[in-house]
Amino acid sequence: MALPKIISVEELFAPPRRSRASISPDGTKIAYLAPWKTHLNLWVGSLEAPDEARRVTSEDRNLLSYHWTDDPRWLLYTRDQGGDENSHLYRVDLEAPDAAAVDLTPFPGARITDLKLPAARPGKAVFSSNSRNPAVFDLFELDIATGDLRMLAENTGGAATTLFHAGSAGPLTSEVTEHGDLRLSRWNESTQTSCHLAQFEGADYPLGVYPLEVTDDGGGVLHGSYRGSDRLRLARLDTATGKETEVDSHPHYDLDTRSRVFPALPSPLIFSRRTGQLIGVRYLGERLVIKALDPHFAEVLENLEKLSDGDLADISSDEAEQRWVVSFTHDRDPGAAYFYDHSSGESRLLFRPRGHLDPEQLAPMTPVTITSRDGLALPSHLTLPLGTEPHRLPLALLVHGGPWDRDSWGFNPLVQLLANRGYAVLQVNFRSSTGYGKSFMKAGIGELAGKMHDDLIDGVDWAIEQGYADPDRVAILGGSYGGYAALVGVTFTPDVFAAAVDIFGVSDLANFLRNQPEFVRPALAANWFRWVGDPADPHQEADMLARSPISRVDQIRTPLLIAQGANDARVRQAESDNMAQALQARGASVEYILMADEGHSIENSENLITVYRAVERFLGEHIGPGRDA
Numbered sequence: 001m002a003l004p005k006i007i008s009v010e011e012l013f014a015p016p017r018r019s020r021a022s023i024s025p026d027g028t029k030i031a032y033l034a035p036w037k038t039h040l041n042l043w044v045g046s047l048e049a050p051d052e053a054r055r056v057t058s059e060d061r062n063l064l065s066y067h068w069t070d071d072p073r074w075l076l077y078t079r080d081q082g083g084d085e086n087s088h089l090y091r092v093d094l095e096a097p098d099a100a101a102v103d104l105t106p107f108p109g110a111r112i113t114d115l116k117l118p119a120a121r122p123g124k125a126v127f128s129s130n131s132r133n134p135a136v137f138d139l140f141e142l143d144i145a146t147g148d149l150r151m152l153a154e155n156t157g158g159a160a161t162t163l164f165h166a167g168s169a170g171p172l173t174s175e176v177t178e179h180g181d182l183r184l185s186r187w188n189e190s191t192q193t194s195c196h197l198a199q200f201e202g203a204d205y206p207l208g209v210y211p212l213e214v215t216d217d218g219g220g221v222l223h224g225s226y227r228g229s230d231r232l233r234l235a236r237l238d239t240a241t242g243k244e245t246e247v248d249s250h251p252h253y254d255l256d257t258r259s260r261v262f263p264a265l266p267s268p269l270i271f272s273r274r275t276g277q278l279i280g281v282r283y284l285g286e287r288l289v290i291k292a293l294d295p296h297f298a299e300v301l302e303n304l305e306k307l308s309d310g311d312l313a314d315i316s317s318d319e320a321e322q323r324w325v326v327s328f329t330h331d332r333d334p335g336a337a338y339f340y341d342h343s344s345g346e347s348r349l350l351f352r353p354r355g356h357l358d359p360e361q362l363a364p365m366t367p368v369t370i371t372s373r374d375g376l377a378l379p380s381h382l383t384l385p386l387g388t389e390p391h392r393l394p395l396a397l398l399v400h401g402g403p404w405d406r407d408s409w410g411f412n413p414l415v416q417l418l419a420n421r422g423y424a425v426l427q428v429n430f431r432s433s434t435g436y437g438k439s440f441m442k443a444g445i446g447e448l449a450g451k452m453h454d455d456l457i458d459g460v461d462w463a464i465e466q467g468y469a470d471p472d473r474v475a476i477l478g479g480s481y482g483g484y485a486a487l488v489g490v491t492f493t494p495d496v497f498a499a500a501v502d503i504f505g506v507s508d509l510a511n512f513l514r515n516q517p518e519f520v521r522p523a524l525a526a527n528w529f530r531w532v533g534d535p536a537d538p539h540q541e542a543d544m545l546a547r548s549p550i551s552r553v554d555q556i557r558t559p560l561l562i563a564q565g566a567n568d569a570r571v572r573q574a575e576s577d578n579m580a581q582a583l584q585a586r587g588a589s590v591e592y593i594l595m596a597d598e599g600h601s602i603e604n605s606e607n608l609i610t611v612y613r614a615v616e617r618f619l620g621e622h623i624g625p626g627r628d629a
């Protein structure tokens with residue numbers, strides 16, 4: 001096969017032309033996200049003429065998601081300010097589409113979380129907010145039409161307690177204990193007392209029990225459970241008795257919990273728009289599996305899955321559940337959106353978000369399994385460049401964040417950029433990654449800069465042994481935990497890597513944990529303190545320093561590129577500043593990009609293009625080029 005054409009950074013990282021399509025409750029309109037002045041905004045139009053949609057928001061920062069309400073007049077969305085994670089809730093009025101969206105939660109320095117639109121409470125939205133106290137989230141109900149806000153329950157349990165709406169019976173509470181376990185209780189607002197329902201081992205749920213959805217009648221809680229299994233399955237907890245029963249499971253796969261980290265992704269639970277009842281469950285292995293729990297949805301699902309060879313992503317229907325708008329995950333044709341009418345059998349392609357990209361010019365992503373040095377199976381993904389013999393190629397080891405997250409099959413613009421430039425790209429799901437059973441996840445406890453890093457090196461060794469990679473041209477790249485892994489790579493194993501890219505990565509573990517936002521700190525007992533230690537303990541702090549790249553700066557001889565968001569609430573700017581300054585003081589090779597309007601992700605297209613142009617040039621200088629222009 002001939003070499004593919006060079007695809008520019010702009011073509012890969014520009015906002016999708018349209019994305020995240022969904023149908024209105026009455027089945028007459030379609031909404032989607034599309035660029036306005038380079039930023040994704042909300043557009044709404046007729047389902048029969050989506051090309052004539054009109055823009056109904058004017059945001060200067062990308063919108064990531066939105067919600068139809070039960071009244072098709074109103075749509076809701078959330079956004080923060082410059083990446084500060086203080087998300088507010090906004091309302092769009094389709095009867096006044098030229099009017100500015102209304103900020104329904106205009107509380108300075110506060111954020112909302114866990115937005116729900118209960119089917120049993122038409123016209124209402126329920127969410128938590130820390131508007132009263134930055135460290136504590138109270139439970140609120142909003143009248144969508146009037147904007148009236150009332151507190152359903154005041155959180156008197158403190159920062160370690162989360163409240164969940166559970167109908168007229170009163171809210172449920174989830175509390176992180178001092179030992180990092182998770183306690184679920186029913187709260188009585190009138191007596192200000194709680195009744196214990198269940199307790200979960202914190203090590204099994206480093207990011208909390210997820211999913212966690214109260215049934216419409218308040219009589220049960222649908223939740224992810226490991227009880228009696230290494231795999232995360234769906235269970236129901238009776239809120240009267242505390243008894244847990246299995247709802248559904250997969251023999252080989254965990255529930256798909258990626259939306260716990262990236263809320264814009266689909267939930268593992270699929271609910272009926274008409275009844276609010278659970279109709280489907282998502283599981284994720286090498287590919288996505290959806291199990292239908294409702295006969296009607298099973299019929300619909302069979303036909304939806306015929307529309308594409310990708311994996312179903314966003315799914316929406318009208319209230320009659322006859323008209324559907326869906327999109328698909330795909331490694332080379334991402335986000336294609338379709339309309340399907342179940343009553344007539346009609347279906348049609350609505351749009352391809354990145355229709356300017358030819359799928360035949362993009363590289364396929366292939367699942368592979370690598371065996372670690374201690375015998376652990378590491379689910380991984382390998383992407384090889386097109387038109388090039390896959391032998392002794394420059395290799396980019398791309399490390400996911402978290403670490404309680406995972407890489408999965410699908411379109412990744414950075415992977416495609418690197419493959420297009422002639423690099424082999426390897427993504428290793430190292431121990432601590434989620435989605436491969438709790439034993440695999442918990443195998444990473446105490447192993448930062450240890451076996452978790454060994455897994456990455458074993459991946460590189462595998463690629464070399466298979467003949468794919470040139471051992472003298474290996475780079476490591478990643479963001480968040482992946483940025484930390486890149487820094488560990490050049491400080492603990494400097495001979496392996498010829499270049500490294502760190503995007504908002506941790507350089508000093510103790511400093512990182514001491515500077516977490518107030519609303520995050522109680523959860524640290526279940527995750528970071530358990531995995532790496534508590535900096536308040538001098539012995540543990542010393543061990544954390546030994547695992548921190550900042551303590552081994554003198555080992556760095558690999559060229560390093562660092563990118564950081566100035567508004568990052570998770571990994572503070574000091575993590576990157578300190579590393580860059582330490583290297584500059586030694587006269588070492590380091591480039592530093594500081595983005596004034598980003599937080600713990602890069603969302604603005606101009607910043608994406610700036611950073612990945614720099615990555616393209618940087619890797620070309622140090623391990624490439626992988627192909628002729």
